[in-house]
Amino acid sequence: MDHALDAATLPPGATYIPEFLSREEEAIKDQLDAGEWSNALKRRVLHFGYLYDYRARAVLADAYLGKLPPWLETFAERLVTRGYFVDLPDQVIANEYLPGQGISAHVDCAPCFDDTIISISLLSQCEMNFRERSSSRSLAVLLHPHSGILLKGVSQYDWTHEIPARKSDVVDDTKVNRGRRISLTFRKVIQATGKPL
Structure with missing residues (x-):
């Protein structure tokens, strides 16, 4: 694996956004924890706006x-x-990852969403891995707290992305616990x- 734990090497169409949130804005975790987390997956999730059906891999007609x-619309704007x-x-979608939890390699539902997704990280760092679907090429980036990762076009559809399920990452030859x-x-x-909404 090309093991680039910085934003220098990303799939085409991917952008790393450092410090998208301020440290003070990270307090939105309290708003999230006041909600009802779902335990339907191996990790806890919360949905806002629309419910995504993981079994159907779709946004169903009654999902609104x-x-x-x-407090989320502020960041959307x-x-x-x-x-x-x-x-x-x-x-x-808010995903909670405890040390040792991750998400398997996947591509987001192409017919459900437009060609841009952005994931914002709170609280702890983790490594995200990318694999090109047409080859064995792979890349990695370290997602720092308060940062964002944007996937658009090629990086969203031609590369899978995943969070390896482990309790630590190696950063500059040093083990860093999650x-x-x-x-x-x-x-x-x-x-x-x-069908169109």
């Missing part, structure tokens, strides 16, 4: 949960203002069950 809460999204994201991490993934829903 309501507008994003103001910032993503548009800074030019990362053209249209306002209307779906957010803590509790929360990611906020922003997307724009364009279809539900194959």
